[in-house]
Amino acid sequence: MNNCGIGKLITLEGPEGAGKTTQSEALLQWLVKAGYNPVVTREPGGTDLGRRIRHMLLDAGSDITDKAEILLYAADRAQHVEKVIIPALRQGRIVLCDRYIDSTTAYQGYARGLGTEFVEQVNRIATGGLVPDLTLIYDIPPDKGIARKKSSLDRLEQEDLEFHRLVREGYLMIARREPSRVKVINALNDIETVTRESVEAVKTLLRG
Numbered sequence: 001m002n003n004c005g006i007g008k009l010i011t012l013e014g015p016e017g018a019g020k021t022t023q024s025e026a027l028l029q030w031l032v033k034a035g036y037n038p039v040v041t042r043e044p045g046g047t048d049l050g051r052r053i054r055h056m057l058l059d060a061g062s063d064i065t066d067k068a069e070i071l072l073y074a075a076d077r078a079q080h081v082e083k084v085i086i087p088a089l090r091q092g093r094i095v096l097c098d099r100y101i102d103s104t105t106a107y108q109g110y111a112r113g114l115g116t117e118f119v120e121q122v123n124r125i126a127t128g129g130l131v132p133d134l135t136l137i138y139d140i141p142p143d144k145g146i147a148r149k150k151s152s153l154d155r156l157e158q159e160d161l162e163f164h165r166l167v168r169e170g171y172l173m174i175a176r177r178e179p180s181r182v183k184v185i186n187a188l189n190d191i192e193t194v195t196r197e198s199v200e201a202v203k204t205l206l207r208g
C-alpha cells in the first residue's frame with residue numbers, strides 16, 4: 001500500500017516506443033466505465049513547473065550533465081508528488097502516472113551509470129518515500145521501440161542503442177527485484193492483448 005493509506009498509485013513504465021500512452025488511455029477508459037474517477041498524469045511534466053523542466057530535459061539542444069539531469073527529473077517529481085499525486089491519493093482516487101521512480105532507476109541509474117543506490121536516495125528525497133501500489137512495465141527490445149517513433153527524436157531518444165539496451169535491462173532488473181509490485185507486459189503483442197493484460201493487473205490490485 002502507498003504511504004498515503006488510501007487511493008492507489010499505478011505507474012506505467014518502459015523503454016521508448018513501448019506504447020505506454022496508448023495503454024494509459026485504455027486504462028483510463030476502463031476505470032471510468034468501472035465507476036472510478038482516476039487522475040491521469042505523467043513525469044516529467046505533470047505540473048506547470050514540470051512542463052518547463054520537461055522542455056529543458058528533452059530539448060535535443062540542451063547540454064546537461066548526468067547529475068544535473070537526475071536532479072531536474074527529481075525536481076519535477078518533488079513538485080508533482082506534492083501538488084498532484086498526494087492530494088489525489090488523499091481523496092481516495094486512482095492515479096495513473098506515465099513514468100515515475102523506475103524511469104530514474106532505469107535511465108539514470110542503469111543507462112547513465114549513476115548507480116541504483118544514488119538513484120534510490122534521490123528518489124526518496126523527491127517522493128518522501130511514496131512507492132507505487134502497482135507498476136506495469138511495457139517491455140520491448142530497443143531497436144523495435146525506437147523504430148516505432150514517428151516524430152523527430154528528443155534528447156533521450158537520440159542516445160545510442162547500447163543506452164536503450166541498458167534502460168531495458170534496468171527495467172527487467174527492477175521487475176526481478178520487486179515481483180509483488182511490478183508486472184512485466186510484452187509490448188510486442190497486439191494492442192488488445194496488451195490492454196487485456198493491463199486491465200487484469202489493475203483488477204487484481206483493486207480486488208486487493
Ligand code: TMP
Pocket residue numbers: 016042043044073099100101103104105107108156157
Ligand atoms: P516520455 O514521457 O515521452 O516517455 O519521455 C520522457 C523521457 O524522459 C524518456 O526518454 C524517459 C526519460 N526519463 C528519465 O530519463 N528519467 C526519469 O526519471 C523520467 C521520469 C523520464
